[in-house]
Amino acid sequence: MSNQTISDMDVLVLAPFGKDSVLIENVLQESGVQVRVANTALDLVAVIPDRAGAAIVAEEALAEEHMPELARKLEAQPTWSDFPMIVLTGGGVSTAATEFAVRARAPLGNVTLLERPLRAATMISAVRSALSARRRQYEIRNHLQERERAEQALRSARDALESIVEERTAALRRLSAQLLRVQDDERRRIARELHDSLGQYLAAAKINLDTMALSRDDVDDCFREVQGIIDRAISETRTLSHLLHPPLLDATGFASAASWYVQGYAKRSGIEASLQLPDDLGRLSVTVETALFRIMQEALTNVHRHSGSPRVDITLTADERTAALTVRDYGKGIPEPVLSGFRKSGINVGVGLAGIRERVKELGGSFEIQGSGGGTTLKVSIPVGERGRNVFAGPPSSQIYSSFAT
Amino acid sequence: MLIAPSKCGGHRISFFGADVLKSVVIVDDSELMRHALCRLFRAAGGFRVVGEASDGLEALELVRQLKPDLVILDLCMPGMNGLDTARELRRLELPAPVILYSMNADDIAAPEAFAAGVAALVSKVEGIKTLITKARVVLDRSCA
Numbered sequence: 001m002s003n004q005t006i007s008d009m010d011v012l013v014l015a016p017f018g019k020d021s022v023l024i025e026n027v028l029q030e031s032g033v034q035v036r037v038a039n040t041a042l043d044l045v046a047v048i049p050d051r052a053g054a055a056i057v058a059e060e061a062l063a064e065e066h067m068p069e070l071a072r073k074l075e076a077q078p079t080w081s082d083f084p085m086i087v088l089t090g091g092g093v094s095t096a097a098t099e100f101a102v103r104a105r106a107p108l109g110n111v112t113l114l115e116r117p118l119r120a121a122t123m124i125s126a127v128r129s130a131l132s133a134r135r136r137q138y139e140i141r142n143h144l145q146e147r148e149r150a151e152q153a154l155r156s157a158r159d160a161l162e163s164i165v166e167e168r169t170a171a172l173r174r175l176s177a178q179l180l181r182v183q184d185d186e187r188r189r190i191a192r193e194l195h196d197s198l199g200q201y202l203a204a205a206k207i208n209l210d211t212m213a214l215s216r217d218d219v220d221d222c223f224r225e226v227q228g229i230i231d232r233a234i235s236e237t238r239t240l241s242h243l244l245h246p247p248l249l250d251a252t253g254f255a256s257a258a259s260w261y262v263q264g265y266a267k268r269s270g271i272e273a274s275l276q277l278p279d280d281l282g283r284l285s286v287t288v289e290t291a292l293f294r295i296m297q298e299a300l301t302n303v304h305r306h307s308g309s310p311r312v313d314i315t316l317t318a319d320e321r322t323a324a325l326t327v328r329d330y331g332k333g334i335p336e337p338v339l340s341g342f343r344k345s346g347i348n349v350g351v352g353l354a355g356i357r358e359r360v361k362e363l364g365g366s367f368e369i370q371g372s373g374g375g376t377t378l379k380v381s382i383p384v385g386e387r388g389r390n391v392f393a394g395p396p397s398s399q400i401y402s403s404f405a406t
Numbered sequence: 407m408l409i410a411p412s413k414c415g416g417h418r419i420s421f422f423g424a425d426v427l428k429s430v431v432i433v434d435d436s437e438l439m440r441h442a443l444c445r446l447f448r449a450a451g452g453f454r455v456v457g458e459a460s461d462g463l464e465a466l467e468l469v470r471q472l473k474p475d476l477v478i479l480d481l482c483m484p485g486m487n488g489l490d491t492a493r494e495l496r497r498l499e500l501p502a503p504v505i506l507y508s509m510n511a512d513d514i515a516a517p518e519a520f521a522a523g524v525a526a527l528v529s530k531v532e533g534i535k536t537l538i539t540k541a542r543v544v545l546d547r548s549c550a
Contacts, residue, residue: 199509200436203530207442210534215449
């Protein structure tokens with residue numbers, strides 16, 4: 001057979017004796033059927049299951065040595081394929097074995113017998129019928145392949161989804177563990193504060209009062225000492241309570257609470273802090289004000305702990321729909337791999353940033369963090385929902401706090 | 407910060423059958439508490455606060471130098487806590503009786519404290535009478 005590419009609807013002709021193959025080729029090509037002449041059964045073996053439309057085999061060729069190989073190949077066809085074979089009987093050398101094979105239709109599968117001599121129209125009709133059946137087989141094959149591809153795509157998508165779910169679940173588990181740790185740390189800190197300051201003050205005041213009852217020698221000193229102790233206890237209780245939750249936030253809103261916090265932050269940390277707020281911010285919902293305050297608190301804590309920045313700028317802008325908070329520092333920034341890991345799957349960062357992301361997500365807002373060199377900028381935008389028609393027209397008012405401010 | 411000797415004086419009162427003041431070292435990280443205890447021991451009579459320390463390491467040095475009759479030791483202190491300080495005093499064979507004086511004495515297991523060489527446990531909320539009484543009991547015991 002020539003090396004020419006065989007189309008999947010070509011008809012192979014295996015008729016090694018006489019002029020059969022030439023005649024068949026001529027007749028079929030006149031009818032628009034592409035024909036390839038096979039030299040041995042091996043040529044047929046090579047095209048099964050999906051490189052030819054049908055084969056015409058002269059009965060006398062069934063006895064050739066490679067025929068068992070063809071039979072095995074036909075038997076091993078995929079489920080969609082039932083390769084059509086037209087066997088031309090009579091008119092030539094016929095043996096008992098070929099007679100038996102042909103009559104039993106085994107093991108060649110889908111066999112149609114045509115008795116020679118035959119009319120051209122009979123052969124054309126038989127070939128067209130075989131090719132038509134073959135086309136249906138290809139359609140089924142294509143359908144099966146398409147389904148397999150779809151299933152494969154589905155499996156890949158499911159695997160990818162499972163992998164994302166696993167990653168997110170692990171991130172959430174880590175966050176949950178971190179939150180528990182933070183809660184424990186916070187409790188430990190509050191317990192220590194209570195023990196070290198309040199508890200000590202009250203115990204010392206009690207000892208002084210008991211001492212006054214025991215001896216009148218130092219009454220004036222004792223009395224002054226107790227007054228001093230109680231003043232300190234009141235002051236430290238207020239500081240502790242305000243840091244846990246500033247009452248200003250509930251009473252007068254974000255602007256006052258933020259000013260108070262940023263001023264104290266600058267003093268405590270030694271970082272120069274500027275705060276820009278809309279002139280007439282008015283009140284936002286309790287949820288939004290609390291979220292903005294906590295996010296600012298968390299961001300400033302990060303700046304103090306990690307950035308090494310001498311300065312931080314905090315800006316809040318707001319319109320009828322959203323409030324946007326920006327915290328910009330000028331420190332060493334966050335390494336790019338950490339940032340991209342955080343953006344991609346929300347992992348590889350501390351509980352502070354993860355906590356901010358969760359707060360923002362909960363309120364339907366957006367959270368962005370930029371800059372790996374020359375500082376970090378954290379931008380948060382939160383929908384403010386329904387609110388009164390507050391005025392935001394004025395330019396933002398600016399306040400600068402530093403640890404050196406008096 | 408090593409604070410010795412204490413600025414607090416003492417009244418000369420005989421209650422052990424001898425006309426002598428018992429020397430006390432007070433160890434507490436809170437200055438207010440040290441001050442209040444110092445004033446208390448002075449008012450109670452029979453004691454003389456000879457030194458004050460604000461942490462365990464200072465306490466060890468002070469006890470080694472002053473060899474007081476009694477050490478009042480706070481439990482919660484930064485660095486070496488009261489229990490560890492008591493253990494260290496015992497290890498260094500500085501045999502001053504120790505009263506572990508804590509915000510809440512229930513926080514410490516008594517057997518653990520006694521094993522560390524603590525003579526008595528007193529809670530800061532129990533009142534000064536308990537502290538003074540136990541101080542005298544401990545001193546009586548160590549004199550016997």
